[in-house]
Amino acid sequence: MTELVPVFKDLQFYSSPDTQIPRYRHLVETFSKEFGEKPLFISRSPGRVNLIGDHIDYCYFSVLPMAIEYDVIEAINTTESSTPxxxxxxxxxxxxxEVLDLPTDGSVIKVDASHNTWxxxxxxxxxxxxxxxxxxxxELLGGRPLKSxxxxxxxxxxxxxxxxxxxxICVASTLGILRANGVKQISKQDLTRITVVSEHYVGVNTGGMDQCASVYGEKNKVLFIEFKPKLQATPxxxxxxxxxxxxxxxxxxxxxxxxxxxxxxxxxRVVExxxxxxxxxxxxxxxxxQDSNLNTGTLRGFMDAYFTEKLNQPAWDGRNIESGISRLTELSLKVEEWFxxxxxxxxxxxxxxARLGVSVEDFTKRFLSLFPVRYSKLKVYQRTKxxxxxxxxxLQVLKLLSDPKRNPDTFLSQFGDIMNSSQDSLRDLFNNSRVECDELNDVARANGSIGSRITGAGFGGSLVHLTTEDKLEGLISALTEKYYKKHFPHITEEELAEAVVVTKPATGSCIVEGPI
Structure with missing residues (x-):
């Protein structure tokens, strides 16, 4: 049976529901103050932290994120308007x-990506x-516009x-728009499928990890998200x-x-x-x-073709961990020979x-015309590696998580070593770590972090650290003194609390109905 996006009558899906009640009440009060009525429902979707596997989702390789309790909530009601x-x-x-005017003829709205607003x-x-x-x-619209x-x-x-x-925000908004327009039930699979491409309309060529993790998140579980042979999330x-x-x-x-x-x-990076x-x-x-976001081949597509067509080996289902480890290890070494x-x-x-045997005009049309890019050199070898x-x-982390014979005494150090190796690759090969990320990473590793790495797109943003409860206080203290107060001497306690957060895997997208 297809799993549906859940509907809750209370906030028990949070790890600490009582702490969320004032926020939800403030949202409802703000809605009542702005529009003179109460909302029909609240649409919600969380952010995510990726434990391992960054910048590989758009190559169709599997990733290992978890949803977090940072989230977007939207109070929504339909309204009558002479202009939709x-x-x-x-x-x-x-x-x-902002006021977004909808086409009166029932056509789909367009985005002016050059006019950048939230x-x-x-x-x-x-x-x-x-x-x-x-x-x-x-039949829900009958050629009419979406509801105001x-x-x-x-x-x-x-x-x-x-x-x-x-x-x-894209997933929470999509879920809310659908429900307000009469789609009372939607599967997690469909919600993920349609929101994966949502940010493409503002000119960002994303993969599907973020949306899938946001939709499929579960309490106390990480998600193994696969894109081939089909999109699926296994907790x-x-x-x-x-x-x-x-x-x-x-x-x-x-x-x-x-x-x-x-x-x-x-x-x-997508082009490279x-x-x-x-x-x-x-x-x-x-x-x-030719199934990438650019209508080209992908590195996962190359891997599958290389082993099945060139080496006449069985197709890889993406779930045989040992087979995947063996093949990716071989490709990681072969890359050194191929460039x-x-x-x-x-x-x-x-x-x-010239390397592809095409004209500059054809190369430009194929790789450089769909989304804006600028560069002096394409770092193809580094990104591929x-x-x-x-x-x-x-797959190495997945093997640790799924192995019933894993050594509990070495599990954390092995997990941390893999995270650290990932950070080194992101810094040296993918070049999406800034000096601030490197500094924060170094402070963490020296003060109780077992493994630290950038999470998400990088180029700034956040890091995720693996540690243990007995080391948390010392780690947070060191990060506060040696990074935050050094670079932001006037940072407030409230700002620190928002910047340094202990998190747990959280529930994914949902609808909240009823009194809070």
Whole structure:
């Protein structure tokens, strides 16, 4: 049976429900003050922290995140309006109220990506929700526009903190729009499928990890998210340890604006790994499925073709851990042979086109026209190496989590070593670690962290640390004195509490109804 997005009558899905009650009541009070009535329901979706497997989801390799209790909640009601529109209010005064006019002819709204406001993320949600209704439930609209809505948004996921604030608002908004327009039940699979592409409409070429983790999150469980042969999330219990394991999230307070920096950061990495897949395919005489966000091959597609077509081995189902570890280990070594020393420095556009046997015009049209990018050299070898080794690390952690014979005395140190190795790769091969990230990482490792790494897109944002409860107090104290008070001497206790947070795996997307 397909798992549906749950509907709750209270807040018991939080680990500490009582602490959330004032926030929800403030949201409802703000809605009543703004619109003169109470909301019909509250739509909610959390942020996520990725424990291992960054920048490999858009290559279709599996990842291992967990939803967190930082989330976006939206109070929603339908309203009558002579002109169909969405009235958006945010409880954070830094985000000004917006009114989004809907096309009167019932067509799908468009996004002007050059006009960058927080309301654009809601427009993205309107697009995917509207298209889903037209696909599955056209009778709900009958050619009419979407319903006019009043919406108040409250978010605790730090913007630009690397914890997927954009995915949280897109998923929460999509879920709320669907419910307000008559879609009372939606499967987690469908909600993930339609929101995976939502941020593409603001020019950010995301994969699917953030949305999937936000939708499928479960209390006290991490998620093994697969993209091939199909999108699915399998929860795994974190084994008990002595002392008890803890995850600490620290925000560098260096904002990673994924939208504004995308041409030189996020989008460029997507292009580089796509070029890497096509170069490796040409070296090995393989044709790849053109199923990436750029309509090119992917590194997962190359891996599958290399072992089945070139080496005549059985197809990998993505779940045989030992087989996956063996194949990714081999590819990580082969990459060293497949790129020459000069190519390891980087490719100009002309050099990359020549390596693929196409004209510069064709290369530009194929790789550089869909999303904006800027570069002097394409670091194809480095990004390809990272993707293979990072995908290997995901399976190594999964092996630790699923092995009933694991050694409890070495479990934490093994997990921490893999996280540290991931951070080294993100810094040296993927180049999405800034000096502030490196400094925070070094302080943590020297003061009680067993494993520390950037989580999410990087280029600033947050780090996740693996530690134990007995070391938490000393770790937080060291981070406070040696990083936060050093760089932000006037930081308040409230700001520190928001920047340094102990977290647990949390419940995913849901609807909340009834009195709070």
């Amino acid at each position: 529109r969405i009235s958006l209010v945010n409880t954070d005064s830094n985000f000004k109220p 309301g654009n993320y809601y427009r993205c949600s309107l697009i995917v929700a509207h298209e889903f209704i037209l696909e599955k439930y056209p 809505l009043n919406v108040v948004v409250d978010g605790t996921v730090p913007s630009g903190g690397g914890l997927s604030s954009s995915a949280a 795994f219990e974190i084994p008990p340890t002595k002392p008890a394991l803890s995850f600490l999230i620290t925000n560098t307070l260096v904002q990673a604006n994924k939208k504004d920096s995308a041409p030189v950061n996020y989008n460029l 790994v796509a070029v890497g897949a096509e170069i490796l395919a040409r070296i090995n005489g393989l044709q790849l499925p 020459t020393d000069s190519e390891k420095v980087g490719f100009s556009t002309e050099e990359a086109a 990272h993707v293979f080794t990072e995908s290997l690390r995901v």
